[in-house]
Amino acid sequence: MSGVVDGGPGERHEAAPADASVPPPHGGSRWSRWMDALSARAPHSLRARLLCFLFVAIVCAALLQFALAYRSALAEADQIFDYHMQQTAMALRPGVPAMAEGAPEPLEQEEESTEFVVQIWSSDGLRVFESSVGAALPQRAVLGFSNVRAHNTTYRVFSVQTRSQVIQVAQDMAARRAMARDLAWRTAGPIALLAPLLALAVWWAVSGSLAPVERVRRQLAKRQADDLSPVHAGALPDEVRPMVDELNLLFERVRRAFEAQQHFVADAAHELRSPLAALKLQLQGLQRAGSEEARAVAAGRLAAGIDRATRLVEQLLALARQEASAAAGAPPEPVPLAGLARQAVADATPAAQNKDIDLGLATGDAVAVLGYADALRILLRNLVDNAVKYTPTGGVVDVHVRAVPGGPRPSGVELVVEDSGPGIAEDDRERVLGRFYRAPAAAGSAPGGGSGLGLAIVESIARLHGTSVALDASPRLGGLRVAVRFAVVAGVPALQRGGTGSPGGGA
Numbered sequence: 001m002s003g004v005v006d007g008g009p010g011e012r013h014e015a016a017p018a019d020a021s022v023p024p025p026h027g028g029s030r031w032s033r034w035m036d037a038l039s040a041r042a043p044h045s046l047r048a049r050l051l052c053f054l055f056v057a058i059v060c061a062a063l064l065q066f067a068l069a070y071r072s073a074l075a076e077a078d079q080i081f082d083y084h085m086q087q088t089a090m091a092l093r094p095g096v097p098a099m100a101e102g103a104p105e106p107l108e109q110e111e112e113s114t115e116f117v118v119q120i121w122s123s124d125g126l127r128v129f130e131s132s133v134g135a136a137l138p139q140r141a142v143l144g145f146s147n148v149r150a151h152n153t154t155y156r157v158f159s160v161q162t163r164s165q166v167i168q169v170a171q172d173m174a175a176r177r178a179m180a181r182d183l184a185w186r187t188a189g190p191i192a193l194l195a196p197l198l199a200l201a202v203w204w205a206v207s208g209s210l211a212p213v214e215r216v217r218r219q220l221a222k223r224q225a226d227d228l229s230p231v232h233a234g235a236l237p238d239e240v241r242p243m244v245d246e247l248n249l250l251f252e253r254v255r256r257a258f259e260a261q262q263h264f265v266a267d268a269a270h271e272l273r274s275p276l277a278a279l280k281l282q283l284q285g286l287q288r289a290g291s292e293e294a295r296a297v298a299a300g301r302l303a304a305g306i307d308r309a310t311r312l313v314e315q316l317l318a319l320a321r322q323e324a325s326a327a328a329g330a331p332p333e334p335v336p337l338a339g340l341a342r343q344a345v346a347d348a349t350p351a352a353q354n355k356d357i358d359l360g361l362a363t364g365d366a367v368a369v370l371g372y373a374d375a376l377r378i379l380l381r382n383l384v385d386n387a388v389k390y391t392p393t394g395g396v397v398d399v400h401v402r403a404v405p406g407g408p409r410p411s412g413v414e415l416v417v418e419d420s421g422p423g424i425a426e427d428d429r430e431r432v433l434g435r436f437y438r439a440p441a442a443a444g445s446a447p448g449g450g451s452g453l454g455l456a457i458v459e460s461i462a463r464l465h466g467t468s469v470a471l472d473a474s475p476r477l478g479g480l481r482v483a484v485r486f487a488v489v490a491g492v493p494a495l496q497r498g499g500t501g502s503p504g505g506g507a
Contacts, residue, residue, distance in 0.1 A: 069184035085170075285298045333372070335372070362399065420479045
Protein backbone atom coordinates (compact mmCIF):
# COMPACT_ATOMS: atom_id res chain seq x y z
CA MET A 1 0.00 0.00 0.00
CA SER A 2 1.52 3.25 -1.05
CA GLY A 3 0.36 6.68 -2.05
CA VAL A 4 -0.79 9.87 -0.32
CA VAL A 5 -4.23 11.20 0.36
CA ASP A 6 -4.50 15.03 0.22
CA GLY A 7 -4.30 16.56 3.64
CA GLY A 8 -2.13 16.24 6.69
CA PRO A 9 -2.66 15.84 10.38
CA GLY A 10 -4.81 18.58 11.83
CA GLU A 11 -4.99 20.45 8.54
CA ARG A 12 -8.71 21.15 8.40
CA HIS A 13 -10.36 20.72 11.74
CA GLU A 14 -8.47 23.68 13.29
CA ALA A 15 -8.04 25.95 10.31
CA ALA A 16 -9.84 29.32 10.29
CA PRO A 17 -11.69 30.64 7.23
CA ALA A 18 -9.35 32.17 4.71
CA ASP A 19 -11.02 35.59 4.81
CA ALA A 20 -11.57 35.76 8.55
CA SER A 21 -9.02 38.54 9.10
CA VAL A 22 -9.44 40.38 5.80
CA PRO A 23 -11.53 43.55 6.22
CA PRO A 24 -14.08 44.40 3.57
CA PRO A 25 -13.31 47.15 1.07
CA HIS A 26 -13.57 50.64 2.58
CA GLY A 27 -14.01 49.00 5.96
CA GLY A 28 -12.37 51.88 7.80
CA SER A 29 -14.89 54.51 6.71
CA ARG A 30 -17.76 52.09 7.22
CA TRP A 31 -16.48 51.30 10.70
CA SER A 32 -16.17 55.02 11.47
CA ARG A 33 -19.73 55.66 10.31
CA TRP A 34 -20.95 52.77 12.40
CA MET A 35 -19.13 54.05 15.50
CA ASP A 36 -20.48 57.57 14.95
CA ALA A 37 -24.00 56.24 14.66
CA LEU A 38 -23.51 54.14 17.79
CA SER A 39 -22.18 57.14 19.71
CA ALA A 40 -25.12 59.27 18.59
CA ARG A 41 -27.56 56.64 19.83
CA ALA A 42 -25.69 55.94 23.06
CA PRO A 43 -27.83 56.55 26.15
CA HIS A 44 -27.07 59.62 28.24
CA SER A 45 -28.08 57.94 31.49
CA LEU A 46 -25.15 56.76 33.58
CA ARG A 47 -27.10 53.69 34.68
CA ALA A 48 -27.97 52.76 31.10
CA ARG A 49 -24.39 53.27 29.95
CA LEU A 50 -22.99 51.10 32.71
CA LEU A 51 -25.50 48.37 31.96
CA CYS A 52 -24.68 48.53 28.24
CA PHE A 53 -20.97 48.37 28.96
CA LEU A 54 -21.54 45.50 31.40
CA PHE A 55 -23.59 43.58 28.83
CA VAL A 56 -20.95 44.07 26.15
CA ALA A 57 -18.20 43.09 28.59
CA ILE A 58 -20.06 39.94 29.64
CA VAL A 59 -20.73 38.95 26.02
CA CYS A 60 -17.10 39.53 25.07
CA ALA A 61 -15.87 37.64 28.13
CA ALA A 62 -18.23 34.73 27.41
CA LEU A 63 -17.18 34.57 23.76
CA LEU A 64 -13.51 34.74 24.68
CA GLN A 65 -13.95 32.08 27.33
CA PHE A 66 -15.88 29.91 24.88
CA ALA A 67 -13.17 30.27 22.22
CA LEU A 68 -10.37 29.46 24.66
CA ALA A 69 -12.26 26.55 26.17
CA TYR A 70 -13.17 25.22 22.72
CA ARG A 71 -9.57 25.31 21.52
CA SER A 72 -8.32 23.72 24.72
CA ALA A 73 -11.00 21.01 24.70
CA LEU A 74 -10.45 20.27 21.01
CA ALA A 75 -6.70 19.91 21.54
CA GLU A 76 -7.27 17.56 24.48
CA ALA A 77 -9.85 15.56 22.51
CA ASP A 78 -7.39 15.20 19.63
CA GLN A 79 -4.70 13.89 21.94
CA ILE A 80 -7.02 11.47 23.74
CA PHE A 81 -8.78 10.08 20.66
CA ASP A 82 -5.55 9.88 18.66
CA TYR A 83 -4.06 7.83 21.47
CA HIS A 84 -7.07 5.49 21.55
CA MET A 85 -7.03 5.16 17.75
CA GLN A 86 -3.35 4.25 17.86
CA GLN A 87 -3.90 1.72 20.64
CA THR A 88 -6.85 0.17 18.80
CA ALA A 89 -4.82 -0.25 15.61
CA MET A 90 -1.92 -1.76 17.50
CA ALA A 91 -4.25 -4.19 19.23
CA LEU A 92 -5.45 -5.47 15.86
CA ARG A 93 -1.97 -6.14 14.49
CA PRO A 94 -1.69 -9.86 15.43
CA GLY A 95 -4.47 -10.88 13.03
CA VAL A 96 -7.81 -10.18 11.51
CA PRO A 97 -10.84 -10.86 13.66
CA ALA A 98 -12.67 -13.94 12.44
CA MET A 99 -15.97 -13.24 10.76
CA ALA A 100 -17.48 -16.28 12.40
CA GLU A 101 -21.10 -16.95 12.72
CA GLY A 102 -22.62 -15.00 15.48
CA ALA A 103 -20.13 -12.18 15.07
CA PRO A 104 -21.70 -8.77 15.55
CA GLU A 105 -22.96 -6.99 12.49
CA PRO A 106 -21.24 -3.82 11.41
CA LEU A 107 -22.56 -0.88 13.42
CA GLU A 108 -24.52 1.94 11.82
CA GLN A 109 -22.81 5.01 13.25
CA GLU A 110 -24.99 7.66 14.81
CA GLU A 111 -24.36 11.29 13.93
CA GLU A 112 -21.33 12.70 15.73
CA SER A 113 -20.66 9.29 17.34
CA THR A 114 -17.38 8.88 19.16
CA GLU A 115 -17.06 5.26 17.94
CA PHE A 116 -14.10 4.32 15.77
CA VAL A 117 -14.38 2.99 12.23
CA VAL A 118 -12.00 0.07 11.59
CA GLN A 119 -11.07 -1.23 8.14
CA ILE A 120 -8.47 -3.88 7.29
CA TRP A 121 -7.04 -4.31 3.85
CA SER A 122 -5.10 -7.25 2.52
CA SER A 123 -1.88 -6.95 0.58
CA ASP A 124 -3.93 -7.61 -2.57
CA GLY A 125 -6.02 -4.50 -1.97
CA LEU A 126 -9.08 -6.36 -0.74
CA ARG A 127 -11.04 -5.08 2.24
CA VAL A 128 -11.25 -8.00 4.61
CA PHE A 129 -12.96 -6.20 7.47
CA GLU A 130 -14.90 -3.03 8.19
CA SER A 131 -16.79 -2.04 11.29
CA SER A 132 -19.08 0.43 9.51
CA VAL A 133 -20.46 0.20 6.01
CA GLY A 134 -21.11 3.96 5.88
CA ALA A 135 -17.53 5.13 6.26
CA ALA A 136 -16.19 4.11 2.81
CA LEU A 137 -12.63 5.12 3.61
CA PRO A 138 -10.24 5.22 0.63
CA GLN A 139 -8.05 2.24 0.04
CA ARG A 140 -4.87 4.25 -0.34
CA ALA A 141 -3.91 6.16 2.75
CA VAL A 142 -0.91 7.75 4.48
CA LEU A 143 0.68 5.66 7.15
CA GLY A 144 0.29 7.30 10.53
CA PHE A 145 -2.24 10.07 11.17
CA SER A 146 -4.04 11.93 8.41
CA ASN A 147 -7.31 13.68 7.67
CA VAL A 148 -9.49 12.13 4.96
CA ARG A 149 -12.56 13.59 3.28
CA ALA A 150 -15.16 11.02 2.24
CA HIS A 151 -18.84 11.51 1.41
CA ASN A 152 -18.84 15.10 2.75
CA THR A 153 -17.42 13.89 6.04
CA THR A 154 -13.98 14.56 7.42
CA TYR A 155 -12.32 11.63 9.19
CA ARG A 156 -9.30 11.44 11.37
CA VAL A 157 -7.45 8.29 10.20
CA PHE A 158 -4.62 6.32 11.70
CA SER A 159 -3.04 3.72 9.38
CA VAL A 160 -0.51 1.08 10.32
CA GLN A 161 0.99 -1.59 8.03
CA THR A 162 1.83 -5.15 8.99
CA ARG A 163 3.48 -7.81 6.85
CA SER A 164 0.25 -8.73 5.09
CA GLN A 165 -2.30 -6.11 6.00
CA VAL A 166 -3.00 -2.43 6.42
CA ILE A 167 -5.13 -1.53 9.42
CA GLN A 168 -7.06 1.75 9.35
CA VAL A 169 -8.79 3.23 12.41
CA ALA A 170 -10.85 6.34 11.71
CA GLN A 171 -13.20 8.70 13.55
CA ASP A 172 -15.59 11.36 12.35
CA MET A 173 -14.09 14.76 13.23
CA ALA A 174 -17.58 16.06 14.03
CA ALA A 175 -17.54 13.95 17.18
CA ARG A 176 -14.45 15.72 18.44
CA ARG A 177 -15.85 19.13 17.61
CA ALA A 178 -19.14 18.31 19.31
CA MET A 179 -17.34 17.22 22.46
CA ALA A 180 -15.23 20.39 22.42
CA ARG A 181 -18.37 22.52 22.01
CA ASP A 182 -20.07 20.79 24.91
CA LEU A 183 -17.09 21.38 27.17
CA ALA A 184 -16.81 25.00 26.03
CA TRP A 185 -20.49 25.66 26.70
CA ARG A 186 -20.16 24.15 30.15
CA THR A 187 -17.35 26.60 30.84
CA ALA A 188 -18.82 29.76 29.29
CA GLY A 189 -22.48 29.07 30.01
CA PRO A 190 -22.41 30.12 33.69
CA ILE A 191 -20.99 33.50 32.70
CA ALA A 192 -23.94 34.14 30.39
CA LEU A 193 -26.39 32.89 33.03
CA LEU A 194 -24.90 35.29 35.59
CA ALA A 195 -25.38 38.30 33.29
CA PRO A 196 -28.89 39.21 34.58
CA LEU A 197 -27.74 38.89 38.18
CA LEU A 198 -24.71 41.05 37.47
CA ALA A 199 -26.92 43.62 35.73
CA LEU A 200 -29.23 43.78 38.75
CA ALA A 201 -26.26 44.12 41.08
CA VAL A 202 -24.79 46.94 38.99
CA TRP A 203 -28.17 48.67 38.79
CA TRP A 204 -28.56 48.49 42.55
CA ALA A 205 -24.99 49.66 43.20
CA VAL A 206 -25.18 52.55 40.73
CA SER A 207 -28.58 53.64 42.02
CA GLY A 208 -27.27 53.65 45.56
CA SER A 209 -24.13 55.55 44.57
CA LEU A 210 -26.10 58.15 42.60
CA ALA A 211 -28.70 58.70 45.31
CA PRO A 212 -26.70 61.63 46.82
CA VAL A 213 -26.42 63.15 43.35
CA GLU A 214 -30.18 62.93 42.95
CA ARG A 215 -30.57 64.54 46.38
CA VAL A 216 -28.37 67.45 45.28
CA ARG A 217 -30.42 67.79 42.09
CA ARG A 218 -33.66 68.01 44.07
CA GLN A 219 -32.05 70.49 46.43
CA LEU A 220 -31.05 72.75 43.54
CA ALA A 221 -34.44 72.36 41.82
CA LYS A 222 -36.27 73.66 44.93
CA ARG A 223 -34.08 76.76 45.29
CA GLN A 224 -35.23 80.28 44.64
CA ALA A 225 -33.38 82.42 42.12
CA ASP A 226 -31.64 84.45 44.86
CA ASP A 227 -30.63 81.46 47.00
CA LEU A 228 -26.86 81.15 46.59
CA SER A 229 -26.11 79.22 49.76
CA PRO A 230 -23.60 76.34 49.49
CA VAL A 231 -24.78 72.92 48.36
CA HIS A 232 -24.34 70.26 51.03
CA ALA A 233 -21.99 67.63 49.63
CA GLY A 234 -22.99 64.99 52.17
CA ALA A 235 -22.12 61.46 51.05
CA LEU A 236 -21.36 62.34 47.46
CA PRO A 237 -18.87 60.08 45.65
CA ASP A 238 -15.32 61.34 45.39
CA GLU A 239 -15.72 61.67 41.62
CA VAL A 240 -18.67 64.08 42.02
CA ARG A 241 -17.58 65.99 45.14
CA PRO A 242 -15.04 68.23 43.29
CA MET A 243 -17.79 69.36 40.92
CA VAL A 244 -20.03 70.32 43.85
CA ASP A 245 -17.11 72.10 45.54
CA GLU A 246 -16.50 74.14 42.39
CA LEU A 247 -20.24 74.84 42.19
CA ASN A 248 -20.17 76.16 45.76
CA LEU A 249 -17.19 78.37 44.90
CA LEU A 250 -19.12 79.69 41.91
CA PHE A 251 -22.14 80.37 44.14
CA GLU A 252 -19.89 82.25 46.56
CA ARG A 253 -18.41 84.40 43.79
CA VAL A 254 -21.85 85.14 42.36
CA ARG A 255 -23.15 85.95 45.86
CA ARG A 256 -20.32 88.40 46.48
CA ALA A 257 -20.85 90.00 43.09
CA PHE A 258 -24.59 90.23 43.74
CA GLU A 259 -24.07 91.79 47.17
CA ALA A 260 -21.52 94.22 45.74
CA GLN A 261 -24.01 95.24 43.09
CA GLN A 262 -26.74 95.73 45.68
CA HIS A 263 -24.43 97.81 47.88
CA PHE A 264 -23.31 99.85 44.91
CA VAL A 265 -26.87 100.61 43.81
CA ALA A 266 -27.90 101.54 47.34
CA ASP A 267 -24.85 103.71 47.96
CA ALA A 268 -25.09 105.38 44.57
CA ALA A 269 -28.78 106.16 45.04
CA HIS A 270 -28.13 107.54 48.53
CA GLU A 271 -25.07 109.59 47.63
CA LEU A 272 -26.30 110.98 44.32
CA ARG A 273 -29.49 112.34 45.87
CA SER A 274 -27.78 115.32 47.53
CA PRO A 275 -25.56 116.39 44.58
CA LEU A 276 -28.48 116.19 42.18
CA ALA A 277 -30.67 118.23 44.53
CA ALA A 278 -27.87 120.79 44.85
CA LEU A 279 -27.52 120.96 41.07
CA LYS A 280 -31.25 121.59 40.77
CA LEU A 281 -31.09 124.44 43.30
CA GLN A 282 -28.05 125.94 41.57
CA LEU A 283 -29.84 125.77 38.22
CA GLN A 284 -32.87 127.52 39.74
CA GLY A 285 -30.55 130.18 41.17
CA LEU A 286 -29.03 130.68 37.72
CA GLN A 287 -32.50 131.09 36.24
CA ARG A 288 -33.50 133.67 38.89
CA ALA A 289 -30.29 135.70 38.59
CA GLY A 290 -31.16 139.25 37.60
CA SER A 291 -27.75 140.54 36.56
CA GLU A 292 -24.76 139.32 34.63
CA GLU A 293 -22.67 139.25 37.79
CA ALA A 294 -25.22 137.14 39.64
CA ARG A 295 -25.56 134.80 36.67
CA ALA A 296 -21.77 134.38 36.50
CA VAL A 297 -21.62 133.48 40.20
CA ALA A 298 -24.52 131.02 39.81
CA ALA A 299 -22.95 129.48 36.71
CA GLY A 300 -19.65 129.00 38.57
CA ARG A 301 -21.45 127.29 41.43
CA LEU A 302 -23.32 125.10 38.94
CA ALA A 303 -20.08 124.11 37.19
CA ALA A 304 -18.45 123.27 40.53
CA GLY A 305 -21.47 121.16 41.45
CA ILE A 306 -21.27 119.33 38.14
CA ASP A 307 -17.56 118.65 38.75
CA ARG A 308 -18.33 117.25 42.20
CA ALA A 309 -21.10 115.04 40.81
CA THR A 310 -18.82 113.84 38.02
CA ARG A 311 -16.06 112.93 40.47
CA LEU A 312 -18.59 111.15 42.68
CA VAL A 313 -19.84 109.07 39.75
CA GLU A 314 -16.27 108.22 38.73
CA GLN A 315 -15.41 107.08 42.24
CA LEU A 316 -18.60 105.05 42.52
CA LEU A 317 -17.79 103.31 39.26
CA ALA A 318 -14.21 102.66 40.38
CA LEU A 319 -15.46 101.19 43.65
CA ALA A 320 -17.96 99.00 41.79
CA ARG A 321 -15.27 97.73 39.43
CA GLN A 322 -12.98 96.78 42.30
CA GLU A 323 -15.71 94.96 44.18
CA ALA A 324 -16.67 93.14 40.98
CA SER A 325 -13.03 92.16 40.40
CA ALA A 326 -12.77 90.83 43.93
CA ALA A 327 -15.97 88.82 43.47
CA ALA A 328 -14.87 87.44 40.09
CA GLY A 329 -11.72 85.88 41.56
CA ALA A 330 -9.43 86.72 38.63
CA PRO A 331 -5.83 85.45 39.07
CA PRO A 332 -3.28 88.10 40.16
CA GLU A 333 -0.10 88.86 38.23
CA PRO A 334 3.31 90.42 39.08
CA VAL A 335 3.03 94.21 38.95
CA PRO A 336 5.96 96.71 39.09
CA LEU A 337 4.63 99.03 41.80
CA ALA A 338 7.25 101.77 41.33
CA GLY A 339 6.24 102.25 37.70
CA LEU A 340 2.59 102.72 38.68
CA ALA A 341 3.66 105.20 41.36
CA ARG A 342 5.61 107.27 38.84
CA GLN A 343 2.58 107.38 36.55
CA ALA A 344 0.27 108.45 39.40
CA VAL A 345 2.68 111.24 40.38
CA ALA A 346 2.92 112.39 36.77
CA ASP A 347 -0.89 112.44 36.41
CA ALA A 348 -1.29 114.54 39.59
CA THR A 349 1.51 116.98 38.74
CA PRO A 350 -0.74 119.60 37.02
CA ALA A 351 -3.02 119.80 40.08
CA ALA A 352 0.02 120.04 42.35
CA GLN A 353 1.49 122.84 40.24
CA ASN A 354 -1.73 124.83 40.54
CA LYS A 355 -1.30 124.81 44.33
CA ASP A 356 2.50 125.09 44.27
CA ILE A 357 2.79 121.69 46.01
CA ASP A 358 6.11 119.85 46.08
CA LEU A 359 5.06 116.42 44.73
CA GLY A 360 7.53 113.67 43.96
CA LEU A 361 8.45 109.97 44.11
CA ALA A 362 10.97 110.02 46.95
CA THR A 363 11.70 106.28 46.91
CA GLY A 364 11.09 103.88 44.03
CA ASP A 365 12.65 100.46 44.62
CA ALA A 366 12.48 98.10 41.65
CA VAL A 367 10.28 95.37 43.12
CA ALA A 368 7.14 93.63 41.91
CA VAL A 369 4.04 92.74 43.88
CA LEU A 370 1.47 90.06 43.15
CA GLY A 371 -1.74 91.85 42.34
CA TYR A 372 -3.97 93.54 39.78
CA ALA A 373 -2.41 96.37 37.79
CA ASP A 374 -5.65 98.30 37.15
CA ALA A 375 -6.70 98.11 40.79
CA LEU A 376 -3.28 99.22 42.04
CA ARG A 377 -3.32 102.09 39.56
CA ILE A 378 -6.65 103.29 41.01
CA LEU A 379 -5.30 102.87 44.56
CA LEU A 380 -2.27 105.05 43.83
CA ARG A 381 -4.32 107.64 41.97
CA ASN A 382 -6.75 108.01 44.89
CA LEU A 383 -3.97 108.29 47.47
CA VAL A 384 -2.01 110.87 45.49
CA ASP A 385 -5.11 112.86 44.45
CA ASN A 386 -6.38 112.96 48.05
CA ALA A 387 -3.00 114.09 49.32
CA VAL A 388 -2.78 116.88 46.74
CA LYS A 389 -6.40 117.87 47.32
CA TYR A 390 -6.18 118.24 51.10
CA THR A 391 -2.64 119.67 51.28
CA PRO A 392 -2.62 123.45 51.52
CA THR A 393 -0.87 125.67 48.99
CA GLY A 394 2.90 125.41 49.15
CA GLY A 395 2.82 122.05 50.92
CA VAL A 396 4.68 118.79 50.29
CA VAL A 397 3.47 115.36 49.12
CA ASP A 398 5.94 112.46 49.00
CA VAL A 399 5.39 108.96 47.58
CA HIS A 400 7.57 106.01 48.62
CA VAL A 401 7.81 102.47 47.20
CA ARG A 402 10.24 100.71 49.52
CA ALA A 403 11.45 97.13 49.73
CA VAL A 404 11.25 95.89 53.31
CA PRO A 405 14.54 94.16 54.27
CA GLY A 406 14.22 90.51 55.19
CA GLY A 407 17.44 88.59 54.47
CA PRO A 408 18.78 87.84 50.99
CA ARG A 409 15.50 88.99 49.48
CA PRO A 410 12.98 91.64 50.57
CA SER A 411 10.22 90.38 52.83
CA GLY A 412 7.66 92.80 51.43
CA VAL A 413 6.95 96.07 49.66
CA GLU A 414 5.65 99.15 51.48
CA LEU A 415 3.76 101.89 49.67
CA VAL A 416 3.66 105.17 51.60
CA VAL A 417 1.99 108.47 50.67
CA GLU A 418 2.53 111.29 53.18
CA ASP A 419 1.71 114.98 53.07
CA SER A 420 1.95 118.20 55.04
CA GLY A 421 -1.81 118.71 55.20
CA PRO A 422 -4.10 118.90 58.25
CA GLY A 423 -4.06 115.12 58.77
CA ILE A 424 -6.86 113.09 60.31
CA ALA A 425 -7.65 112.85 63.99
CA GLU A 426 -6.93 109.48 65.57
CA ASP A 427 -10.60 108.93 66.41
CA ASP A 428 -11.59 109.39 62.76
CA ARG A 429 -8.89 107.26 61.09
CA GLU A 430 -10.86 104.05 61.14
CA ARG A 431 -14.10 105.72 60.14
CA VAL A 432 -12.66 107.44 57.06
CA LEU A 433 -11.94 104.01 55.57
CA GLY A 434 -15.70 103.48 55.33
CA ARG A 435 -17.90 104.82 52.59
CA PHE A 436 -19.13 108.41 52.46
CA TYR A 437 -17.49 109.58 55.67
CA ARG A 438 -15.42 112.76 55.66
CA ALA A 439 -13.34 113.83 58.62
CA PRO A 440 -14.21 117.32 59.91
CA ALA A 441 -10.67 118.61 59.40
CA ALA A 442 -10.55 117.32 55.84
CA ALA A 443 -14.00 118.67 55.04
CA GLY A 444 -12.89 122.18 55.84
CA SER A 445 -9.53 122.04 54.06
CA ALA A 446 -10.58 121.04 50.53
CA PRO A 447 -12.48 123.53 48.40
CA GLY A 448 -15.65 122.00 47.01
CA GLY A 449 -15.48 119.06 49.42
CA GLY A 450 -15.26 115.40 48.52
CA SER A 451 -17.44 112.32 48.37
CA GLY A 452 -15.87 110.35 51.17
CA LEU A 453 -15.12 107.44 48.84
CA GLY A 454 -11.39 107.89 48.13
CA LEU A 455 -10.01 106.02 51.13
CA ALA A 456 -12.91 103.52 50.99
CA ILE A 457 -11.77 102.59 47.49
CA VAL A 458 -8.17 102.29 48.72
CA GLU A 459 -9.28 100.01 51.57
CA SER A 460 -11.33 97.86 49.17
CA ILE A 461 -8.36 97.41 46.83
CA ALA A 462 -6.06 96.63 49.76
CA ARG A 463 -8.42 93.88 50.93
CA LEU A 464 -8.48 92.54 47.38
CA HIS A 465 -4.68 92.13 47.69
CA GLY A 466 -4.84 90.51 51.11
CA THR A 467 -3.57 93.52 53.06
CA SER A 468 -4.91 96.62 54.82
CA VAL A 469 -4.40 100.37 55.01
CA ALA A 470 -2.61 101.98 57.96
CA LEU A 471 -3.28 105.67 58.75
CA ASP A 472 -1.16 107.72 61.13
CA ALA A 473 0.55 111.09 61.43
CA SER A 474 3.59 111.76 59.28
CA PRO A 475 6.55 112.33 61.63
CA ARG A 476 8.47 114.14 58.89
CA LEU A 477 5.82 116.28 57.20
CA GLY A 478 3.26 116.58 59.99
CA GLY A 479 0.23 115.64 57.91
CA LEU A 480 -1.35 112.28 57.08
CA ARG A 481 0.72 109.19 56.39
CA VAL A 482 -0.99 106.34 54.49
CA ALA A 483 0.89 103.01 54.30
CA VAL A 484 -0.03 99.80 52.46
CA ARG A 485 2.23 96.76 52.68
CA PHE A 486 2.27 94.06 49.98
CA ALA A 487 3.98 90.69 49.59
CA VAL A 488 7.00 90.83 47.29
CA VAL A 489 7.23 88.68 44.15
CA ALA A 490 10.56 89.36 42.50
CA GLY A 491 13.16 92.04 41.97
CA VAL A 492 16.27 93.46 43.55
CA PRO A 493 15.94 96.75 45.42
CA ALA A 494 17.42 99.57 43.39
CA LEU A 495 17.00 102.94 45.08
CA GLN A 496 15.76 105.61 42.70
CA ARG A 497 15.18 108.94 44.43
CA GLY A 498 13.75 111.97 42.77
CA GLY A 499 12.38 110.04 39.79
CA THR A 500 9.50 112.48 39.44
CA GLY A 501 9.64 115.93 40.89
CA SER A 502 7.24 118.78 41.40
CA PRO A 503 7.64 122.35 40.22
CA GLY A 504 8.85 123.12 43.68
CA GLY A 505 11.95 121.06 43.25
CA GLY A 506 11.09 117.65 44.66
CA ALA A 507 11.11 116.32 48.18
